[in-house]
Structure formats: C-alpha cells, structure tokens
Amino acid sequence: MTENPWKTKAIQKIYENPWITVENHDIINPAGKDGIYGKVHFKNRAMAIIPIDEEGYTWLIGQFRYTLDEYSWEIPMGGGPIELDMLESAKRELKEETGLTAQKWTEILKIHTSNSVTDEVGYVYLAQDLKQGETEFEETEILQIKKLHFSEALEMVMNGEITDSISVAGILKAARIFGF
Template identity: 30%
Template sequence: MDLVEKKLQSELVYEGGFLKVHKDKVLLPDESHASREYILHPGAVAILALTPDRQLVLERQYRYPAGRVFLEIPAGKIDPDEAPEQTARRELLEETGYQAASWRYLGTAYPCIGYSNEQISYYLAEGLQAGERQLDEGEFLEVLTLPLEQVMQMALSGEICDSKSIVGLHWLAAYLDGRLPGAAV
C-alpha cells in the first residue's frame, strides 16, 4: 500500500526566529483531501557528556511551553550552515563550559513526528575539560553532574522525563553495553 501523502498546496502561517508553521492541503492515498499543520525546525543536537568516573553532565532549566523546570542533557539548535557535530561542540561549551577530547555520533531521532520535522542528532562527549560557560543572552540554567546509574534511575522513575534525554540515555546505555553498532565494550 502506498502511504505517501502528496502536497497540493502549502501556506506559511507563521515565521518566527527559528520555527516556521505551515498548513498544507494534501492528497491522501485514497484520493481524498486533508489538511496538515506542522512546524519546520532547523534541527538540533543533544550531548551525553560523560566524565571518566561515569558522571553525566546535566542541566536544570525552565522550559516555558511546559511551564516547569526540567533536568536534561545539554542540547541546542543547529545554526544555518553548521554541521551537527560542530553544533554539539559549541553547545556543550556555551551551556556547560566543558570541552571534550573525544566525540562519537550515537544516532538521530525525530522527537515530534506528528507535527514537526525536527531531528535531534546525539553525541557522546568524553575526555571532558571544565572551563567557562558562554551562555546566550536570556539563557539561564544550572549545570550539575550526577552518577550515570542515578541518572538512569531518574529517567525510569520519571524525574527525568523529556524525550530528548530519555532517547539519549537509551543510546548511551546501548553504546556502553556494546549493543550499538560501532560501540566498544
């Protein structure tokens, strides 16, 4: 069965600083019509920054849309003409002050497929060296490190509950256990 929907018409409903909202008219596989509303996103990265003693670098940050503070892994949006790994290096330094000697790509996930094309590329950062944070204007967050096993339990208990962090922790666990392609045990 052909499940692809074909775009017939597209309207840009809103264009913000980095998000664009579209409303399209589409042709469905059964030849009927429907409308689709979605957000175009430039893409993002998420970083699992792991110390030699298996501490994970985390951030505590208020997220306005959800109206609460979250404990999460460092992340950020990809700037125009910037490679994802370059974004990961920049975001880790800006948000946490850490630089990493070793970087490994873990995978890419689509966190909101029902209404956005956002992709998040995940990276493991090791060989960390602490330095000075370079937060963007208007960016407020607290940086902390916690034992990896404690972080995993916090994700299972729901204390860490954003999908970006949960996916990253899943891939990190698979990598550390040697179950992720290219992983070293």
C-alpha cells in the same frame, strides 16, 4: 510500503519567526480524500550531548521550559543552523552550557522529535576526554548544572524525572552502549 501515499496540493505559510515556520498543507490523504495537515518546520537541527568522564559521571542541565510551564532536567542541548557542521554546533553548545570541552566525540543517535507535526531532526553525541572551563550562557538561559553518575541519570529517566524526548532517548541509548 516505502512510497509516499500522501499528495500535496498546496502549502500556505501561516507563521514564521527566526526558529520555526508553521505551514498549512492542503493534501490528498492515503485514502484519496481531501484533507489538511499542519507542519512545523524547524530552521535548526537539534543536538544534544552526553558528556561522560572516565569515572562514569555525566552532567545534566536544569531549566524552566516556557512552553511546558515547568522545570526540566535534560542533557546539554541546543540548536545548530542546518548549514553548519552539527559537531561544531554540539561543541559550542557543550561549552556554553557546562563549560566542558571534549577531545573525543561519537554520534550515537539520530531522532525525529515529533514526526506527526514537525520535521525536526535531532542528534545525540557522546563527549569524552573532558576538560572543565567556564560556561557561556545565552541571555535567555538561567541554568543549573548537575554532575552525577551516569547510572543516576538513567534512574531519573526510569522514574520520570527526565521527560525531554531527546534526553530520554540519548540516555537510554548510552545506557545500552555502556551496559547499564
């Protein structure tokens, strides 16, 4: 069934900050019964980048994630305002976090990060023909940069060292593209 079986009766904004809005939806569910649904609306689109050089090396970013209360290894990523071009946002994010610029860009994945509670959409790009420059970290970022062969990043996904959903999906998709 591709037609929406949910009916929205009312939406109430519960909370808002510069990045998200939290809403309470009064709904009629697919069984025809009254119910509620919580939704987190993101004001940015997520974008992630897998930089890969001609020898098959890539870069990961390590950082402490406040919401998880743990350290996380990820592909370079960030948010881009919905009204801006996603590729331009991806180029900015790659430069900020790794210092890299790329001449070749390929979108390889569109992903819904948690479609049960949020409308967040993410995109993953391959960045190739790389040139190293200086990083431009944001004030909230204390990042480690790790250069490793792509096969090692894939192994980190497979053994549970990389758990971020966009990173996992992007690395697995890139592995399929490159035949790993």
